[in-house]
Amino acid sequence: MKMLKIKSFIVATLFIFSLSLQAQNTLKDWQAFSENNEPVSLAEQTYKEKTCVKLDGKKEAIVINKAKNYQNFRIEFDVASQVMAGVGFHVKNEQNYQFLYFRPGYGGTQEAIQYIPIYNGGLSWVLYHYPIYEAKTDIKSLEWFHATIEVRNKILKVFVNHKKEADLTLTLLDTDTESGNILLRSMFGDSYFANVYIQEIPKTITDWSISEQLPRDKSYDYSDVKKMKTWTKINDKRDEMVNLKRYFEYPNGTVFTKKTVSSDADKPHLLYFDFTGKLQIFLNGKEVFNYAKYKLDRLDNYENCIVLDFKKGENELVFIIEGDAFVFGKGFNSMGRFQHQNWGFVASLVEKNR
Structure with missing residues (x-):
């Protein structure tokens, strides 16, 4: 009998990505696109002492990893955003996915974090809002903060700056896909992403x-x-x-x-x-x-x-x-x-x- 006692969150299929151009073997799985859905190249840079990539929401709007589909996962990253930055997951295509994003300019208010489903490109933020789909957290425009997003069996949890208790917990809305790619997105201004890690969470047997x-x-x-x-x-x-x-x-x-x-x-x-x-x-x-x-x-x-x-x-x-x-x-x-x-x-x- 081979048995291992697990004392902390350890997942067998740990999948680590780096958005550093120094790591071409991992970056090759990521592709950036403009707001007109045209392929573009990203340049590594340093912002407030962190090596990162920049999305300006126009020339560089999203960066997507098409190498793997995820159903249950945990993604962690550092982000500094001017207006709006987030993670798209269960991505079917560039027009259909689930979206969790941050509004640093509204830090401390109920609009700091928001979840919406993207159907056929629609950013339906007025339909899904507080108290279920939005939450408060303490973040500031263009200042680094750490974000952790966990999706497991239709439950979404969002943790900011390593909190033990989630800032936002909700049940995902049903869409026509239960798994898909993961993308990072910036809108209406600059966003910087660094130290991106993705862990696949094993699917629970029901x-x-x-x-x-x-x-x-x-x-x-x-x-x-x-x-x-x-x-x-x-x-x-x-x-x-x-x-x-x-x-x-x-x-x-x-x-x-x-x-x-x-x-x-x-x-x-x-x-x-x-x-x-x-x-x-x-x-x-x-x-x-x-x-x-x-x-x-x-x-x-x-x-x-x-x-x-x-x-x-x-x-x-x-x-x-x-x-x-x-x-x-x-x-x-x-x-x-x-x-x-x-x-x-x-x-x-x-x-x-x-």
């Missing part, structure tokens, strides 16, 4: 097949899973936690969950996960994890990580999971009945970089 509920006062192994004839498919995309209590009227047992994962070759993957109670994990019939938590902790998407050696073709991933009832002895009293209060898990899967 589509599973679950068994009927079984008694929790016995041990189970993979042979019991193979005997199960009835399976129910679940896929609650809006909830990254697989909350098993929602599927059973009296949640107090053990459940098997399974998922088939296809691999185009023999290759290792990383499974990030956390859970309540007791959990066994099997890959293609072999046990790869077995642990019981004897206390209650808040779940963390990246608390645990194991390496799964996938074979070419279809691979069967199975969880056998019990909730927290055993922590309380016979269960926690829920209005006259003893049961699980917390019963579920969260899991993400990503190909391992060799």
Whole structure:
């Protein structure tokens, strides 16, 4: 069993970009365009002691990375802007994407940060506004500040100057694309971008097949899973936690969950996960994890990580999971009945970089 305890936000597929012209091997994936959508070249420069690139909103309006599509990601950068600078993501083309931008001239007001969807080129800022789509933060025109934008399972979070609490949190509006390229954009004046880093966040697995509920006062192994004839498919995309209590009227047992994962070759993957109670994990019939938590902790998407050696073709991933009832002895009293209060898990899967 290969297991790694994750103590901080570590993503297996760390993808780092530099907007420095000294790093041609990474800059080659970025292309700049004018406001007339004409390809242009960017020149590296220094602004207030930071090496950066400048977008003036006209001759150099956007810079886009077309090498990779992102669904869930975290981007960090330093920015100094005269009027308006931001990040476009889930980019389908130059006329359709999601857009998060900053107005440094309105720092300290509810218009400092704004999110809008760009449909067919429309900058619909009057349609999406405070208190949901705009937020306050302390930024100033043409002064450097640090921005972090995180998108995970339709949730957008924006952090300014390394705050622990997000300045803006919202649920993204539905568009016709769930993933796409990333671009940087300036409008109505100069913007400077430096130290741009993008991390891909593994997609949370929400589509599973679950068994009927079984008694929790016995041990189970993979042979019991193979005997199960009835399976129910679940896929609650809006909830990254697989909350098993929602599927059973009296949640107090053990459940098997399974998922088939296809691999185009023999290759290792990383499974990030956390859970309540007791959990066994099997890959293609072999046990790869077995642990019981004897206390209650808040779940963390990246608390645990194991390496799964996938074979070419279809691979069967199975969880056998019990909730927290055993922590309380016979269960926690829920209005006259003893049961699980917390019963579920969260899991993400990503190909391992060799």
